[in-house]
Amino acid sequence: MRWLEIALCVFFIYNNVITANPTAQKEEEEKQPVKEEQQTLIADENDEKKVYDNYRLPLSITPDNYKLEIFTHLNDSEGFAFKGIVEITLTVHEFADNITLHAKNLTIPTMNIELRDVTENENVKIKSVELMPKHDFLIIYPQSILSKFRKYVVKIPFVGSLDTDLVGYYRSSYLDKAANKRIWLSVTQFEPIHAREAFPCFDEPEMKATFDISLAHHKMYNSLSNMPLKETKEVESVKDFVKNTFETSVKMSTYLVAYCVSDFEYKESVVKMKDDVKFRIYARRDAMEQVDYAAEIGPKVLKFYEDYFDIKYPLPKVDMIAVPDFAAGAMENWGLITYRETALLYQSNASTLSAKYRVAEVVAHELAHQWFGNLCTMKWWSDLWLNEGFATYVASLGVAHLHPEWKSLDEESVDNTLDIFKVDALKASHPVSVTIGHPNQISQIFDAISYSKGSVLIRMMHKFLGEKAFRFGVSNYLKKHAYANAEQDDLWHSLTASAHEEQSLPTSISVKDIMDTWTLQVGYPVIDVKRDYDTNSATITQSRYLSDRYTTRSDLDFCWWIPLTYTFGENRNFTSSSAQDWMTCNKNKETEEKKIENLPDSKHWAIFNIQLAGLYKIKYDADNYKLIVDTLNSDEFETIHVINRAQLIDDAMDLAWTGQQDYGIALDMINYLKQESEYIPWKAALDNLRIVNRLLIRSQLYGVFKAYIRHILKPIYAKVGGISKVPDQTQLASVKHQSMICAWSCRFDVGDCVKKSVEFFNNWMIETEPDHINPIPLNLRPVIYCTAIRLGNENHWKFLWQRYVNSNVGAEKSMIISALSCSREQWVLSRYLEWSLNSTLVRKQDASFVFSGIAREEIGFFLAKSFFFDRIDDIYQTLYPDTSRLSRYIKPLAEQMSTQKELTELKDLVSIKSKAFEKSSQGVRQALETVELNNQWKINNYLQLASRLNHMRMRNFDYEDEIAEENNEKKSATELSMA
Numbered sequence: 001m002r003w004l005e006i007a008l009c010v011f012f013i014y015n016n017v018i019t020a021n022p023t024a025q026k027e028e029e030e031k032q033p034v035k036e037e038q039q040t041l042i043a044d045e046n047d048e049k050k051v052y053d054n055y056r057l058p059l060s061i062t063p064d065n066y067k068l069e070i071f072t073h074l075n076d077s078e079g080f081a082f083k084g085i086v087e088i089t090l091t092v093h094e095f096a097d098n099i100t101l102h103a104k105n106l107t108i109p110t111m112n113i114e115l116r117d118v119t120e121n122e123n124v125k126i127k128s129v130e131l132m133p134k135h136d137f138l139i140i141y142p143q144s145i146l147s148k149f150r151k152y153v154v155k156i157p158f159v160g161s162l163d164t165d166l167v168g169y170y171r172s173s174y175l176d177k178a179a180n181k182r183i184w185l186s187v188t189q190f191e192p193i194h195a196r197e198a199f200p201c202f203d204e205p206e207m208k209a210t211f212d213i214s215l216a217h218h219k220m221y222n223s224l225s226n227m228p229l230k231e232t233k234e235v236e237s238v239k240d241f242v243k244n245t246f247e248t249s250v251k252m253s254t255y256l257v258a259y260c261v262s263d264f265e266y267k268e269s270v271v272k273m274k275d276d277v278k279f280r281i282y283a284r285r286d287a288m289e290q291v292d293y294a295a296e297i298g299p300k301v302l303k304f305y306e307d308y309f310d311i312k313y314p315l316p317k318v319d320m321i322a323v324p325d326f327a328a329g330a331m332e333n334w335g336l337i338t339y340r341e342t343a344l345l346y347q348s349n350a351s352t353l354s355a356k357y358r359v360a361e362v363v364a365h366e367l368a369h370q371w372f373g374n375l376c377t378m379k380w381w382s383d384l385w386l387n388e389g390f391a392t393y394v395a396s397l398g399v400a401h402l403h404p405e406w407k408s409l410d411e412e413s414v415d416n417t418l419d420i421f422k423v424d425a426l427k428a429s430h431p432v433s434v435t436i437g438h439p440n441q442i443s444q445i446f447d448a449i450s451y452s453k454g455s456v457l458i459r460m461m462h463k464f465l466g467e468k469a470f471r472f473g474v475s476n477y478l479k480k481h482a483y484a485n486a487e488q489d490d491l492w493h494s495l496t497a498s499a500h501e502e503q504s505l506p507t508s509i510s511v512k513d514i515m516d517t518w519t520l521q522v523g524y525p526v527i528d529v530k531r532d533y534d535t536n537s538a539t540i541t542q543s544r545y546l547s548d549r550y551t552t553r554s555d556l557d558f559c560w561w562i563p564l565t566y567t568f569g570e571n572r573n574f575t576s577s578s579a580q581d582w583m584t585c586n587k588n589k590e591t592e593e594k595k596i597e598n599l600p601d602s603k604h605w606a607i608f609n610i611q612l613a614g615l616y617k618i619k620y621d622a623d624n625y626k627l628i629v630d631t632l633n634s635d636e637f638e639t640i641h642v643i644n645r646a647q648l649i650d651d652a653m654d655l656a657w658t659g660q661q662d663y664g665i666a667l668d669m670i671n672y673l674k675q676e677s678e679y680i681p682w683k684a685a686l687d688n689l690r691i692v693n694r695l696l697i698r699s700q701l702y703g704v705f706k707a708y709i710r711h712i713l714k715p716i717y718a719k720v721g722g723i724s725k726v727p728d729q730t731q732l733a734s735v736k737h738q739s740m741i742c743a744w745s746c747r748f749d750v751g752d753c754v755k756k757s758v759e760f761f762n763n764w765m766i767e768t769e770p771d772h773i774n775p776i777p778l779n780l781r782p783v784i785y786c787t788a789i790r791l792g793n794e795n796h797w798k799f800l801w802q803r804y805v806n807s808n809v810g811a812e813k814s815m816i817i818s819a820l821s822c823s824r825e826q827w828v829l830s831r832y833l834e835w836s837l838n839s840t841l842v843r844k845q846d847a848s849f850v851f852s853g854i855a856r857e858e859i860g861f862f863l864a865k866s867f868f869f870d871r872i873d874d875i876y877q878t879l880y881p882d883t884s885r886l887s888r889y890i891k892p893l894a895e896q897m898s899t900q901k902e903l904t905e906l907k908d909l910v911s912i913k914s915k916a917f918e919k920s921s922q923g924v925r926q927a928l929e930t931v932e933l934n935n936q937w938k939i940n941n942y943l944q945l946a947s948r949l950n951h952m953r954m955r956n957f958d959y960e961d962e963i964a965e966e967n968n969e970k971k972s973a974t975e976l977s978m979a
């Protein structure tokens with residue numbers, strides 16, 4: 001008899017069974033009517049209605065060790081399933097009449113649950129077992145009260161199914177070339193609260209314990225877990241099965257437990273660590289030639305962190321594995337890090353430099369978690385930012401260490417800051433440290449606020465504390481809370497001590513005073529600098545920056561401790577970014593009006609927030625602006641730091657958005673770009689213009705706006721070498737710059753961009769072996785593919801789709817997935833949207849890329865919109881259970897909606913389908929606010945921008961000429977694409 005049948009017999013025929021899943025429960029009930037004399041262990045239906053809002057586990061019982069044994073069955077002819085037994089050693093801290101732990105979607109034969117009092121060495125009878133599905137609770141009631149300070153062991157058998165839902169213990173597959181068949185593997189994804197779907201456990205980050213894991217599976221597979229293999233034995237009861245037992249883990253949280261059964265191969269890194277940490281990269285056989293880059297950088301960056309934190313990596317090994325179906329980018333499971341293929345694999349002739357950067361970034365991020373998150377873990381998810389913000393910031397240091405030639409540090413921090421300036425200006429944003437009321441909220445806070453704002457705030461602290469105090473404080477914090485948990489106050493405490501020791505903060509100020517204003521409050525400030533040119537002084541005030549111009553008192557009742565940095569036109573110094581002064585904010589949210597003396601005379605500007613060291617915007621008076629604009633437009637523009645050049649543009653555009661300033665200032669500022677060749681300021685400008693572009697694209701004004709964009713792009717398109725210049729593969733910023741400028745130029749028909757792109761693509765199409773020979777410059781492929789697909793026909797699309805199907809490189813596949821959404825063929829797009837719900841054509845993990853790609857296109861938007869409205873139930877089903885991803889659908893749509901009618905439609909959908917949007921409530925609120933803001937912008941800014949652009953047109957560029965030229969280029973592109 002096959003093992004699974006044996007298991008099911010044991011569980012179902014002779015025992016009571018409860019299924020920690022109400023739907024599955026019903027099915028089981030039909031199959032196995034509960035005998036009368038047995039206890040009824042069906043989840044109490046009324047439980048859903050009970051008012052019981054505390055989702056947290058009681059603290060009276062905590063786990064010390066889990067002995068976990070899992071049998072994995074990976075053969076589809078016999079059903080995909082796992083069965084297991086967990087033995088949890090518990091400490092009872094207070095007399096307890098029950099053991100409450102988590103279990104979800106597991107079938108548990110309750111009569112086989114055993115409880116033993118280890119201290120007294122006796123068995124304890126179990127009175128009853130109950131489920132609370134709403135809370136994912138499994139509650140075991142013993143016959144007698146559990147005594148304080150005694151140790152108990154509870155033993156729970158369970159069965160689960162290996163689904164393709166990308167969470168818990170799930171299955172993934174790939175097509176093996178040589179065998180020409182689909183091969184399955186199984187892997188875990190437990191963060192944040194999915195361990196409970198794989199085995200009954202105390203699934204909260206503070207409930208740390210050690211783990212002894214054994215994995216049994218067919219001998220054709222290998223298995224991996226957090227710790228190295230201890231021994232392998234044959235399983236006597238099941239033919240051809242082996243059982244691998246792994247070493248006891250260190251004390252850790254359940255969300256970091258991992259295991260995997262696969263036929264993957266590995267390469268061991270040749271870069272050796274001093275303490276002989278074994279570093280291996282696992283992937284499917286056909287992808288093994290793509291693992292070298294990760295194998296090279298992994299140990300290097302691990303070593304960098306060991307030195308940086310002054311703490312050794314505590315495990316004997318690191319395994320990193322590329323999983324074909326993977327929901328996130330990567331997951332930092334201690335000692336067994338799992339990745340999406342695009343985040344771990346790199347192939348030099350198929351992955352762009354940006355894809356290589358992505359691998360470095362993700363590897364550095366997950367390895368940083370081995371300290372921030374794994375060694376020292378947040379007490380509760382409300383402090384998730386401590387994990388993700390730190391990993392993001394420290395990874396940027398790690399990448400800069402690996403690749404100083406990329407000069408990525410500045411760029412990454414500016415990127416993050418500009419991103420946050422937009423997201424955190426919404427009323428629907430949330431504080432970095434956020435109260436979690438319902439488990440649905442947990443997956444939603446893995447967002448830009450926790451990652452980017454978290455990281456930007458840590459950078460801000462790094463700057464105002466200085467290198468020594470920051471490093472010392474962080475290292476002490478990690479040492480003090482190693483193998484334990486911490487809250488943000490613990491971090492503030494360690495940093496304050498080191499800051500006072502290093503004298504980087506006066507003893508009267510603590511890091512908590514400053515940082516609580518940034519992490520407990522939503523949003524960020526704009527400071528208003530009013531210069532008095534008679535007294536050479538300035539008065540500075542602060543207020544919250546909101547994209548919404550209609551604010552109430554409660555929206556604005558905020559203040560922050562702001563590290564002030566500034567420099568003046570007469571002796572510009574942009575090198576030091578440590579705080580020169582502070583704006584304060586007391587407990588009653590009273591802020592002072594700050595006066596700064598010794599400013600220069602009226603001929604010289606003042607610029608605040610050097611290198612964007614703080615998360616704040618600045619509004620200057622008109623005279624100071626004029627001085628800055630004059631310098632930017634002079635040959636001295638580079639004496640203003642490149643980050644500040646970007647900041648000036650972003651601030652001016654945001655202040656124009658809310659009407660606090662005229663668009664004239666922003667456009668004057670952007671005007672200097674004609675002499676700018678650096679990436680960062682261009683990125684700031686184009687990111688802002690992209691938003692305006694979305695709002696104008698269907699309006700009368702679009703002609704003049706387009707002419708304006710063409711006017712500013714023309715010189716820079718030539719300067720970067722256009723689409724024909726092969727980018728230098730080592731220069732990250734210049735590669736990004738060239739591809740960004742080309743993407744815009746092709747979109748706006750500037751120069752030969754379209755013509756050459758179509759030529760390149762047509763040349764590729766006539767290759768006899770297009771999967772092996774691709775004449776298109778690697779780093780410009782995203783732009784060229786998109787342009788050719790946009791202007792091409794069905795054949796172009798079919799050709800590229802075939803390349804997607806045939807490609808063996810994740811990064812290449814995802815580049816193609818995005819490019820295919822650039823089409824303007826409506827039926828092709830409709831079919832593509834349909835395919836996005838078919839996991840055999842588009843992997844589940846990539847479905848949202850197809851949708852958002854199409855939604856962002858001019859014609860695609862309308863199709864995506866109806867698809868979203870008509871097929872919301874199917875989209876929900878495809879994403880299920882991680883339906884928080886609906887945010888990735890609703891946001892790109894909302895960005896392009898601006899009428900009251902659209903707002904009402906969207907609101908109606910959300911309210912009719914409220915269940916579907918339950919886990920994306922935050923994304924929904926942000927989306928609705930975005931539509932409202934777009935509407936406001938059109939009403940208030942449209943005419944002003946029109947008049948500024950028209951005014952500029954008369955001064956600077958000839959609209960009619962631009963249009964004529966544009967038509968010519970369109971004609972030649974069409975001819976080519978039809979060739």
Ligand code: BES
Nearest residue numbers: 191192328329330331332361362365446
């Ligand atoms: N801890 C996360 C993985 C994760 C994300 C788990 C969301 C559960 C929900 C991991 O460390 C992470 O942050 N991964 C990022 C990549 C990183 C470079 C920003 C990701 O998945 O995108």
Ligand code: ZN
Nearest residue numbers: 365369388391
């Ligand atoms: Zn992370």
